Amino acid sequence: xxxxxxxxxxxxxxxxxxxxxxxxxxxxxxxxxxxxxxxxxxxxxxxxxxxxxxxxxxxxxxxxxxxxxxxxxxxxxxxxxxxxxxxxxxxxxxxxxxxxxxxxxxxxxxxxxxxxxxxxxxxxxxxxxxxxxxxxxxxxxxxxxxxxxxxxxxxxxxxxxxxxxxxxxxxxxxxxxxxxxxxxxxxxxxxxxxxxxxxxxxxxxxxxxxxxxxxxxxxxxxxxxxxxxxxxxxxxxxxxxxxxxxxxxxxxxxxxxxxxxxxxxxxxxxxxxxxxxxxxxxxxxxxxxxxxxxxxxxxxxxxxxxxxxxxxxxxxxxxxxxxxxxxxxxxxxxxxxxxxxxxxxxxxxxxxxxxxxxxxxxxxxxxxxxxxxxxxxxxxxxxxxxxxxxxxxxxxxxxxxxxxxxxxxxxxxxxxxxxxxxxxxxxxxxxxxxxxxxxxxxxxxxxxxxxxxxxxxxxxxxxxxxxxxxxxxxxxxxxxxxxxxxxxxxxxxxxxxxxxxxxx
Amino acid sequence: xxxxxxxxxxxxxxxxxxxxxxxxxxxxxxxxxxxxxxxxxxxxxxxxxxxxxxxxxxxxxxxxxxxxxxxxxxxxxxxxxxxxxxxxxxxxxxxxxxxxxxxxxxxxxxxxxxxxxxxxxxxxxxxxxxxxxxxxxxxxxxxxxxxxxxxxxxxxxxxxxxxxxxxxxxxxxxxxxxxxxxxxxxxxxxxxxxxxxxxxxxxxxxxxxxxxxxxxxxxxxxxxxxxxxxxxxxxxxxxxxxxxxxxxxxxxxxxxxxxxxxxxxxxxxxxxxxxxxxxxxxxxxxxxxxxxxxxxxxxxxxxxxxxxxxxxxxxxxxxxxxxxxxxxxxx
Numbered sequence: 001x002x003x004x005x006x007x008x009x010x011x012x013x014x015x016x017x018x019x020x021x022x023x024x025x026x027x028x029x030x031x032x033x034x035x036x037x038x039x040x041x042x043x044x045x046x047x048x049x050x051x052x053x054x055x056x057x058x059x060x061x062x063x064x065x066x067x068x069x070x071x072x073x074x075x076x077x078x079x080x081x082x083x084x085x086x087x088x089x090x091x092x093x094x095x096x097x098x099x100x101x102x103x104x105x106x107x108x109x110x111x112x113x114x115x116x117x118x119x120x121x122x123x124x125x126x127x128x129x130x131x132x133x134x135x136x137x138x139x140x141x142x143x144x145x146x147x148x149x150x151x152x153x154x155x156x157x158x159x160x161x162x163x164x165x166x167x168x169x170x171x172x173x174x175x176x177x178x179x180x181x182x183x184x185x186x187x188x189x190x191x192x193x194x195x196x197x198x199x200x201x202x203x204x205x206x207x208x209x210x211x212x213x214x215x216x217x218x219x220x221x222x223x224x225x226x227x228x229x230x231x232x233x234x235x236x237x238x239x240x241x242x243x244x245x246x247x248x249x250x251x252x253x254x255x256x257x258x259x260x261x262x263x264x265x266x267x268x269x270x271x272x273x274x275x276x277x278x279x280x281x282x283x284x285x286x287x288x289x290x291x292x293x294x295x296x297x298x299x300x301x302x303x304x305x306x307x308x309x310x311x312x313x314x315x316x317x318x319x320x321x322x323x324x325x326x327x328x329x330x331x332x333x334x335x336x337x338x339x340x341x342x343x344x345x346x347x348x349x350x351x352x353x354x355x356x357x358x359x360x361x362x363x364x365x366x367x368x369x370x371x372x373x374x375x376x377x378x379x380x381x382x383x384x385x386x387x388x389x390x391x392x393x394x395x396x397x398x399x400x401x402x403x404x405x406x407x408x409x410x411x412x413x414x415x416x417x418x419x420x421x422x423x424x425x426x427x428x429x430x431x432x433x434x435x436x437x438x439x440x441x442x443x444x445x446x447x448x449x450x451x452x453x454x455x456x457x458x459x460x461x462x463x464x465x466x467x468x469x470x471x472x473x474x475x476x477x478x479x480x481x482x483x484x485x486x487x488x489x490x491x492x493x494x495x496x497x498x499x500x501x502x503x504x
Numbered sequence: 505x506x507x508x509x510x511x512x513x514x515x516x517x518x519x520x521x522x523x524x525x526x527x528x529x530x531x532x533x534x535x536x537x538x539x540x541x542x543x544x545x546x547x548x549x550x551x552x553x554x555x556x557x558x559x560x561x562x563x564x565x566x567x568x569x570x571x572x573x574x575x576x577x578x579x580x581x582x583x584x585x586x587x588x589x590x591x592x593x594x595x596x597x598x599x600x601x602x603x604x605x606x607x608x609x610x611x612x613x614x615x616x617x618x619x620x621x622x623x624x625x626x627x628x629x630x631x632x633x634x635x636x637x638x639x640x641x642x643x644x645x646x647x648x649x650x651x652x653x654x655x656x657x658x659x660x661x662x663x664x665x666x667x668x669x670x671x672x673x674x675x676x677x678x679x680x681x682x683x684x685x686x687x688x689x690x691x692x693x694x695x696x697x698x699x700x701x702x703x704x705x706x707x708x709x710x711x712x713x714x715x716x717x718x719x720x721x722x723x724x725x726x727x728x729x730x731x732x733x734x735x736x737x738x739x740x741x742x743x744x745x746x747x748x749x750x751x752x753x754x755x756x757x758x759x760x761x762x763x764x765x766x767x768x769x770x771x772x773x774x775x776x777x778x779x780x781x782x783x784x785x786x787x788x789x790x791x792x793x794x795x796x797x798x799x800x801x802x803x804x805x806x807x808x809x810x811x812x813x814x815x816x817x818x819x820x821x822x823x824x825x826x827x828x829x830x831x832x833x834x835x
Contacts, residue, residue, distance in 0.1 A: 340723045361706060
């Protein structure tokens with residue numbers, strides 16, 4: 001085996017009295033992909049931040065290509081060839097693609113920016129990624145998947161030798177994931193070493209050579225990826241047997257709760273019609289950008305519709321604002337938890353009662369009632385928070401998501417539309433959220449789940465709508481809910497077999 | 505992501521209840537600064553603790569303090585209002601016109617005060633509409649209206665001082681209640697009402713949400729534009745109150761001097777009080793403390809005979825210090 005590119009010896013990290021990492025030691029060879037597994041809060045992100053120089057370790061040594069460091073800073077780490085693609089992208093949204101790719105390392109000629117060369121090299125790199133993207137576009141016009149490709153491109157022009165990918169696939173559809181993996185494999189063939197974090201165990205097995213498993217800040221083991229099954233991985237991460245991840249489907253759905261007919265939004269949606277029944281989990285699948293989120297936003301009064309009717313319990317509604325939607329028993333969980341879901345500087349209580357605040361007012365806000373309700377949710381949803389009065393920004397992603405769900409539940413909605421309800425969340429919390437969704441439908445509520453994870457759609461949903469290019473491409477149920485059928489419709493390889501509906 | 509995942513342990517409720525008291529961590533620093541300043545001042549000058557001097561400082565503080573309370577709402581919601589100083593002059597002029605136009609002195613004063621509050625809220629509405637409906641940055645809008653309001657005040661009066669002979673008018677700003685000047689009562693009464701509005705009503709919660717993340721607020725069904733508009737109207741009403749106190753104390757309004765640089769004092773008070781200029785959080789009591797700190801500094805510099813030309817320097821240094829400390833705390 002060649003000399004390791006990266007070697008950690010006894011790395012530990014404590015924040016005040018709290019130890020979040022303890023005695024981590026492993027090696028990473030050129031051309032190797034190592035997966036880092038662990039639940040939310042196991043210390044994965046802390047470890048990556050130490051390697052990329054954001055955090056200073058409290059103990060241990062980092063050996064990069066033979067050079068020993070007791071601490072790194074981001075600039076040194078980058079000079080040593082460490083590049084990280086973070087979960088939350090670091091792109092300047094007002095700048096163009098190529099300007100972002102070369103941000104901080106602009107190519108100059110005679111002291112001035114050499115835009116032509118930067119554009120050309122950006123285009124080359126994007127082509128090598130098989131991504132069709134105009135280097136001239138400003139970032140704010142790009143989808144999440146496209147933004148990630150810009151991050152990847154930035155790493156490539158950097159000639160990184162150690163690439164850290166922090167949950168890169170959570171925002172991607174399966175096809176985009178395949179593209180990303182091809183890119184990673186090409187890099188590995190060139191001798192780049194990769195650290196890969198993902199909650200999707202299947203992907204981890206597909207991509208990684210070895211695995212580092214963390215639990216509560218400790219290294220459980222380092223093993224060959226091929227030697228462990230997905231069940232074993234989950235078991236080692238959680239430290240106990242995981243029962244079945246998805247709850248059983250139950251009963252037959254009741255009468256229609258939400259009926260959408262002929263819903264259109266100019267340039268985005270065309271003639272969307274479907275029915276959501278009580279006691280049912282309806283899946284909404286499709287590529288990123290297919291119009292899934294827009295359907296939810298149009299129903300919630302967040303987008304102006306050009307036509308279409310929405311009925312609840314057989315009664316037509318006119319919803320022109322989220323407030324009207326909430327008043328009529330509709331609630332929507334956005335896929336963008338931090339940008340559209342929670343006020344990060346607000347505490348747990350204040351976030352939970354954001355929608356339901358009028359219920360806590362008797363002249364003034366009754367803070368005691370707010371607190372009691374928040375405590376109830378803390379118990380019911382197992383929200384881990386040091387203090388309910390802490391800002392939610394201090395909570396881990398999974399716990400933030402639980403607070404967001406509690407915020408919706410607190411207006412006691414009849415219909416919940418959940419957009420990527422488990423994005424970036426560990427398997428244990430995922431399981432809890434799936435159970436919660438099923439218990440809601442057991443209470444007679446209706447739930448629509450929008451998801452990029454086929455596994456989730458297949459495991460959780462009673463019925464699935466596949467969206468493609470702003471239309472509903474198919475409605476699938478029973479044994480038709482499988483990967484192949486969904487993908488075929490989502491990619492447009494198969495059209496709905498209705499008379500007169502054959503297109504192209 | 506790791507530091508907050510320890511399970512909730514019981515026995516914290518006492519501590520948590522403490523948070524509900526007006527004194528919390530963000531207020532502590534300005535409060536401490538105020539106390540230190542107070543002690544220093546009492547040593548620096550033998551006149552400082554003189555009841556008359558204290559009363560004067562409080563009265564002096566209340567004119568800009570009242571405006572700073574309104575400014576607190578605007579800033580927490582993510583905006584800024586640079587027009588408040590000019591607005592004081594314009595509202596003051598209109599107020600005296602109304603007072604002078606009515607023969608009955610009692611009616612004149614009451615209607616004049618009403619007119620001042622209405623005018624202030626209308627000017628605030630104007631600012632707010634330009635920001636929300638006009639989709640312009642608050643900084644730009646109020647920079648423009650700052651110029652417009654001052655210009656109107658000068659034009660209406662031909663740049664001359666407006667005075668009144670109404671015998672009752674001066675007893676508002678110049679009067680006392682239980683030995684304390686009426687403007688001071690107004691300042692603290694307004695602060696109490698504003699604190700309740702900000703910390704204990706849905707509106708206050710919405711103001712913070714809008715300032716912290718307007719997108720989240722929109723998705724949560726909060727009428728973002730209406731909230732922003734309301735904060736500008738609140739600022740306008742506060743300007744109206746301040747104009748009443750100021751013009752009745754002086755029994756006149758100078759369209760060129762009245763409210764001059766008040767916007768800066770008000771913003772400074774808000775910032776010193778710990779409210780983030782980026783919006784999203786803040787407190788009325790912090791602003792009150794900020795205003796008091798500025799007032800005491802002014803007073804101390806006067807008492808100790810520091811050149812008036814240097815007073816701006818000291819004020820600026822205090823603002824920088826306050827903001828610097830805030831960033832240390834949060835970053």
